Amino acid sequence: MHRSRVATLGVAALVLAACGGNGAGTPQKKTELTLYNDKGAWTKYFDEMGALSKQSIGLGMKPTGYTDSAQYQAFIKASFRTNVKPDLFTWQTGGMLAEIVKQKQVADTTAVWQEAIKAGDLSPDLAPYYTVGGKQYCVPMNVAYWGMFYNKKIFDKYDLKPPQTWDDLVKTAETLKKNGVKAFYHTSVLFSFVWFEQLMAGTDPDLYDRLSTGKAKYTDPGVVQVMERWKQLIDAGYFINPGDKTDPGDVLKTGKAAMVSFGTWFNTSMTTRSMKAGTDYDFFVIPNVNPALPKTSMIFESGPLCSLAKAADPDASMKYLKWWTTAQAQEKWATSRGDVSANPxxxxxxxxxxxxxxxxxxxxxxxxxxxxxxxxxxxxTAALDGFGKFVTEPGTYKEVLETIQKEADEYWSTHQ
Structure with missing residues (x-):
């Protein structure tokens, strides 16, 4: 994840030079749009969507996929300052979306959202994640709900059922341990945050939200207690080695771990391994740690599909975003990947x-x-490094939290 910013921008500049430009100064009507994305592995699915959109609304779409997120982000940000303008591009919600909205680089999609919600094509519950300063920007490229994928044959072998409470989940892990099976997958790289977010959200979702806005500290007692609970699970021997480089799809298929926590997009990893839902594997919602919470907390993500404010053909780009939210488009998008959809x-x-x-x-x-x-x-960045260290050395949790908080103090001192 740590790359030279200069080198990354240099690569992006070369790509820009090689791509040629749309020439933003000349208005043009397009029949095919470019969609730059950081999901290079999904090129096949984007190609299928381009063929369908050409047939449905007379607008084709050609994807250009990156697999390195740092290079991709540098390329998109470089496009803000040049005449090379992607018609459509994927991004992230939260701070990264707010940043480019503040720079007036991304097109307002409030009208698209209002129409889609009225038509029942988008849930109003999604709107806050795409709202900056009271207006909506981009549309959901995908949504994912996080839970637990589990190896059904292992569960059946030991007469285990999807847990209804957190205590049930721990008992399940203990039963598996007694039978020589690791209960859970985790990793020290990139997805090192998974168990932190799940334990925090299932214990105190309000505290979780306050952390993300600088209204709480990583050294607060509630956060320390979550880390201690996480440490207990690791110390109990429920997890595989966090340094194991086995693909999590193979971890679940081979039974190296009985359970893997990921977003619903992980279902594609199962289907591409010829695993059958309900027979080889299944999915359950992870119960709250705190049973007194009024609702079960579910980790949720949604990746935006955006258009630049200064797109070469703003009308065409907006037409495509509007079509993307429809049931016809979403049926194809979800079915092709074996995933869920933002369209109810x-x-x-x-x-x-x-x-x-x-x-x-x-x-x-x-x-x-x-x-x-x-x-x-x-x-x-500090948290991913910190959690990566913690899963390898659980005794360092207080030091890890202090290091993350030091970065948080520095950030929030200039971003209120």
């Missing part, structure tokens, strides 16, 4: 994911913004 009208073939999508859209859960989006980038 779309039927999800996987029963467990379909139920979660319906319940989440209907307000059954308290949706909690994923830590990766909720946390300002400067603090996030």
């Amino acid at each position: 009208k779309v039927t999800i073939s996987d029963p467990a994911l379909g139920t979660v999508t319906k319940d989440a859209g209907g307000g059954k859960y308290r949706l909690v913004n994923r830590y990766f989006e909720a946390t300002p980038p400067q603090i996030l």
Whole structure:
């Protein structure tokens, strides 16, 4: 994750030079749009959407996918200062979206949202994640609800059922341990935040939200207690080695761990491994640590699909974003990837994911913004490093929290 900013921008500049430009100074009507994205592995799915949009609204779409997020972000930010303008691009909600809105670089989509909500194509519960200064920007490229994927054959072998309470989950982990099976997957790189966000949201979601806005400290007693609980789970021997480089999809398929916590997008990893939902694996909502909370906290993420304020053909870009929210587009997008949709009208073939999508859209859960989006980038970098250290050396949790808070103090002193 740590790259030379100069080198990254240099790469981006080369890409810009090689791509040629749309020439933002000359208005033009487009029949094919460029969609730059940081999801290079999804090129096939974007190609399918481009073919469908060409047929449906007369606008094709050609994707250019990056697999390195640092290079991608540098490229998009460089486009703000040049005549090379992507028609559409993916981004992140939270601080990163607010940053480019503040710079007046991203197109206002308030009208698209109002129309989509009225038509039942978008849930009003999603709108706050796309709202900056009372207006909406971008539309949901995807949504994901986080829970636990589990190896059903292992559960069946030991007569285990999806837990209804946190105590049930711990008992399940203990049963697996007694039978020589690691209960949980975790990692020391990138996704090192997963168990922190889950334990925080399931214990005190208000405190979690205050952390993300600088109204609470990482050294506060409630956060320390969450880290101590996390340490207890690690010390109990429920997790695999955090340095294990095995792909989490293979971890679950081979039974190296019985459970993997990820967003519903992880379902694609299962289907591409020829695993059958309900037979080989399944999904459950993770119970709250604190049973007194009024609603079960569910980690939620949504990746924006955006248009630049100075796009080459703003009308075409906006037309595409509007189409993207429709049931026709979302049916194709969700089905092709075996995932859920931001459109409540779309039927999800996987029963467990379909139920979660319906319940989440209907307000059954308290949706909690994923830590990766909720946390300002400067603090996030320190936290990912800190959690990565903690899962390897659990005894360092207080030192880790102090290091993250030091970065948070510095950030919030200039960002109120």
